[in-house]
Amino acid sequence: DAGITQSPRHKVTETGTPVTLRCHQTENHRYMYWYRQDPGHGLRLIHYSYGVKDTDKGEVSDGYSVSRSKTEDFLLTLESATSSQTSVYFCAISLGENNEQFFGPGTRLTVL
Amino acid sequence: GIQVEQSPPDLILQEGANSTLRCNFSDSVNNLQWFHQNPWGQLINLFYIPSGTKQNGRLSATTVATERYSLLYISSSQTTDSGVYFCAVDPGKLIFGQGTTLQVKP
Numbered sequence: 001d002a003g004i005t006q007s008p009r010h011k012v013t014e015t016g017t018p019v020t021l022r023c024h025q026t027e028n029h030r031y032m033y034w035y036r037q038d039p040g041h042g043l044r045l046i047h048y049s050y051g052v053k054d055t056d057k058g059e060v061s062d063g064y065s066v067s068r069s070k071t072e073d074f075l076l077t078l079e080s081a082t083s084s085q086t087s088v089y090f091c092a093i094s095l096g097e098n099n100e101q102f103f104g105p106g107t108r109l110t111v112l
Numbered sequence: 113g114i115q116v117e118q119s120p121p122d123l124i125l126q127e128g129a130n131s132t133l134r135c136n137f138s139d140s141v142n143n144l145q146w147f148h149q150n151p152w153g154q155l156i157n158l159f160y161i162p163s164g165t166k167q168n169g170r171l172s173a174t175t176v177a178t179e180r181y182s183l184l185y186i187s188s189s190q191t192t193d194s195g196v197y198f199c200a201v202d203p204g205k206l207i208f209g210q211g212t213t214l215q216v217k218p
Contacts, residue, residue: 043206059205
């Protein structure tokens, strides 16, 4: 158990509304990641962070922003949710430079 | 970009049977991980295995980095082994394969 929690675990929202997902870790890991999982696409990297206020884009970053003001929290924001952002979102941490990653329980987001 | 292919895509086993899952990748990687996604959606680390062989109970994995493939062996399968098995390779960031869906029947 890498001490990762995600909130909320489930959310239903409407198109055009802002949504923020939270990833919280308790073990002071430097690297944190947000992925989305969709049928037929596996898991794809949205954004990642390599320290407080240090973030970068992944493969599918359009429509998403992130923030990391504290080591333990990594926030994913959908500024204006669209139906194509209906997905399961996973947060992950890595233990160090070798990039071995551990995943949180996931958040199921439905955009109507 | 790097391509990651897993085979077979689907597998149905009778409880107690053995199986081998394969992961091929198209370029050199820094590391490779195997994950199990259980029927409740949780992603569980199985192995971090950039090269060589590791064993954990009934599961073992072998990566031959020079030939760009990795194998996951499941012996004496149990119904709790059902789910999706992903390999993920790291040429800088983790790239996931499409997964192998395993169903173990009692």
